[in-house]
Amino acid sequence: MSGILVVIEQRENRISRISWEALAAAQRLSEQTGAPATAVLLGADTASLAAEVATHPVARVVRVDHPLLGQYTPDGFTVALQQLIQTESPTHIVYPHTYQVRDYAPALAARLGQVLISDVVAIGNGQEFTRQLMQGRLNGNYHHTGTGPCFLSVQAGAFRVEPSEASAPAAITVFTPAIEAGQIRTSPGVPFRGSSQTVDLGSAPLIVSVGRGIKEAENLPIVQDLASALGAELAASRPICDNGWLPMERQVGSSGQTVAPKLYLAVGISGAIQHLVGMKASQCIVAINKDPDAPIFEVADYGIVGDLFEVVPALTEAIKAVKQ
Amino acid sequence: MKIIVAIKQVPERDAQFRIDAASKWIDEVDLQFSLNESDAYALEEALQLKEKHEGEVIVISAGPERVGTTIREALAKGADRAINIACDDLGSRDVLGVARLLAAAIRQESPDLVLTGLQSEDLGFGQTGVILAELLGLPHATLILHVEKTETGLTVKRELEEGWFQEVNLPTPAVLTIQSGGNKLRYATLMGIKRAKLKEVRQLTAAELGQAASPVVVLDRVTLPQKQKSTQILPGTPKEAAAALVEKLKFEVRVI
Numbered sequence: 001m002s003g004i005l006v007v008i009e010q011r012e013n014r015i016s017r018i019s020w021e022a023l024a025a026a027q028r029l030s031e032q033t034g035a036p037a038t039a040v041l042l043g044a045d046t047a048s049l050a051a052e053v054a055t056h057p058v059a060r061v062v063r064v065d066h067p068l069l070g071q072y073t074p075d076g077f078t079v080a081l082q083q084l085i086q087t088e089s090p091t092h093i094v095y096p097h098t099y100q101v102r103d104y105a106p107a108l109a110a111r112l113g114q115v116l117i118s119d120v121v122a123i124g125n126g127q128e129f130t131r132q133l134m135q136g137r138l139n140g141n142y143h144h145t146g147t148g149p150c151f152l153s154v155q156a157g158a159f160r161v162e163p164s165e166a167s168a169p170a171a172i173t174v175f176t177p178a179i180e181a182g183q184i185r186t187s188p189g190v191p192f193r194g195s196s197q198t199v200d201l202g203s204a205p206l207i208v209s210v211g212r213g214i215k216e217a218e219n220l221p222i223v224q225d226l227a228s229a230l231g232a233e234l235a236a237s238r239p240i241c242d243n244g245w246l247p248m249e250r251q252v253g254s255s256g257q258t259v260a261p262k263l264y265l266a267v268g269i270s271g272a273i274q275h276l277v278g279m280k281a282s283q284c285i286v287a288i289n290k291d292p293d294a295p296i297f298e299v300a301d302y303g304i305v306g307d308l309f310e311v312v313p314a315l316t317e318a319i320k321a322v323k324q
Numbered sequence: 325m326k327i328i329v330a331i332k333q334v335p336e337r338d339a340q341f342r343i344d345a346a347s348k349w350i351d352e353v354d355l356q357f358s359l360n361e362s363d364a365y366a367l368e369e370a371l372q373l374k375e376k377h378e379g380e381v382i383v384i385s386a387g388p389e390r391v392g393t394t395i396r397e398a399l400a401k402g403a404d405r406a407i408n409i410a411c412d413d414l415g416s417r418d419v420l421g422v423a424r425l426l427a428a429a430i431r432q433e434s435p436d437l438v439l440t441g442l443q444s445e446d447l448g449f450g451q452t453g454v455i456l457a458e459l460l461g462l463p464h465a466t467l468i469l470h471v472e473k474t475e476t477g478l479t480v481k482r483e484l485e486e487g488w489f490q491e492v493n494l495p496t497p498a499v500l501t502i503q504s505g506g507n508k509l510r511y512a513t514l515m516g517i518k519r520a521k522l523k524e525v526r527q528l529t530a531a532e533l534g535q536a537a538s539p540v541v542v543l544d545r546v547t548l549p550q551k552q553k554s555t556q557i558l559p560g561t562p563k564e565a566a567a568a569l570v571e572k573l574k575f576e577v578r579v580i
Contacts, residue, residue, distance in 0.1 A: 074454075074464065099485050102442075103466045106419070106451035107458035115420045115541040118449050133546065134341055134446055138350070141545040148540075185463035189491035191484055206579055230580070242505030248487075255483055255503075263579045270337070284577045286569065287555075293340070300555045302572055304565045314566035322570055322580055 004029055004037045005090040009098055010049055018096035023056060024159040026094040028123045035091055038062055042077060044070030054169040061172045068179045074104035075184045080177035081108055090149050097153035109151040116151040117142055121158040135272045136295035156277050199249045201257045206232035209252055210240055213268020213289060213308050217245040222312050223267050229319045237275045253278035268308045271296030325379035327370040328433060330426050330440040330452065331363040333387055333394040337445055343546050349415055359394050362441025366502035368509050369471055370439050371402045377473055380404050382433065386411045386425050399520035400512035406525045418539040423455035428533040430460065435497060442467055442501040453501035464499040465492045469506035
């Protein structure tokens with residue numbers, strides 16, 4: 001076995017940042033194993049994307065091109081990559097931890113008797129893989145045993161992309177998998193937007209965001225009062241929108257909007273990774289939470305540990321007093 | 325429609341977690357356990373499909389004895405019967421190992437549809453459903469918010485990233501992983517709780533299913549995460565802390 005494969009994800013012919021982060025993780029592994037990293041692209045025609053990837057620090061780019069890979073399906077991607085893995089015999093397959101990867105990589109790994117080490121946040125010496133447990137409250141260190149390739153996917157923002165030095169572009173090769181239409185059992189439709197987006201949280205300079213800690217819909221006015229005292233937009237974590245207490249368009253996180261305001265004030269939000277990815281680039285993060293161990297405090301600049309039902313009204317009053 | 329829902333019992337999310345003496349797992353002594361949230365949505369979807377199209381809803385769960393209470397809760401909400409795989413060494417099985425246990429029991433039932441939540445709140449691998457599909461040789465779709473039965477199979481609404489969605493058509497039998505928020509969860513009624521006591525819970529063991537633990541991926545150590553930022557905690561009474569925060573917002577963050 002030799003080499004590390006990094007599966008680069010594209011959407012609308014664009015490569016997302018997390019794919020470059022997966023490449024950075026692969027380079028970290030390369031330093032440990034001495035094996036080179038090869039980038040893999042899947043699609044109907046990946047020529048232009050491959051040329052872009054080839055300028056990054058990779059030993060080689062493999063285009064896995066087939067008309068049946070033009071639209072993502074779990075069956076198509078699983079069949080194609082299984083064949084590529086058979087040919088390449090890699091030691092590792094590194095993925096960005098995206099919805100698409102979550103949809104098929106576990107099946108591909110299982111087909112080869114392997115387990116995807118998903119949502120990895122760090123790679124330690126001796127190929128020790130760290131991933132979060134208990135919604136980010138604890139870390140678990142894992143290792144891969146036995147024979148066969150090791151599959152891992154890396155969390156958004158966990159690996160830093162270093163600016164690459166200009167060098168000659170990597171070689172590009174084409175791999176044509178054998179896929180038949182009958183092997184693809186699901187037929188996906190064209191992606192569509194949910195509700196009409198009337199609230200653009202992305203451009204709001206100040207955001208007050210509310211989470212599970214608010215307990216009941218009836219309690220929402222206390223955060224609404226805080227938002228209006230500050231002149232901030234009101235946002236929420238997923239459970240609040242799931243319960244229908246606030247509309248989906250106010251949801252921040254991996255399944256909602258990504259924001260980076262001047263101030264993000266999180267009220268009663270514990271800070272599961274799905275929420276953090278949507279707001280951790282904010283310039284200033286303030287967290288109010290009763291649990292001092294809540295993961296939100298790991299990204300917060302200022303924190304108040306206490307009962308939000310006491311702290312939030314006091315804060316609203318204090319802001320009003322200053323603004324008068 | 326015969327629907328199997330794979331559910332997991334997980335520690336309550338508000339629990340204070342303590343790492344055990346060997347740093348291998350958490351200390352479970354004082355923990356309360358409950359039904360994993362997205363599994364609750366999977367159960368709700370199954371119950372609503374049964375109400376529309378008739379059939380049977382069977383819940384399946386693997387784990388130690390305490391799992392029984394979560395199974396009873398699912399029966400009280402309306403599942404018709406349950407399969408309980410007694411397994412005290414869940415921690416020494418990886419996600420493939422657990423899926424193999426579930427698949428061995430599910431195969432015996434030949435269901436039309438297998439549902440499970442998209443991710444557990446404790447380990448968070450988010451893979452059991454997808455691996456089940458692979459082991460059972462069935463098509464699958466993940467992150468599903470809505471399921472519609474069609475003449476040839478199913479049309480499902482799949483969540484994509486950043487507020488996008490997609491419809492997917494697939495034949496049955498199939499496996500779906502359900503995202504939270506697609507439905508409103510029901511509570512168990514008093515009558516439901518009474519009836520649950522009379523419902524069948526089939527007891528199986530890992531040995532009966534021919535599945536020994538042989539993990540590919542091993543959890544070596546549990547640790548506390550290191551802080552990424554130095555958070556300045558503002559102490560004092562709520563009033564004092566609020567006043568201190570207003571100072572920061574006015575003079576340092578400059579948003580007031």
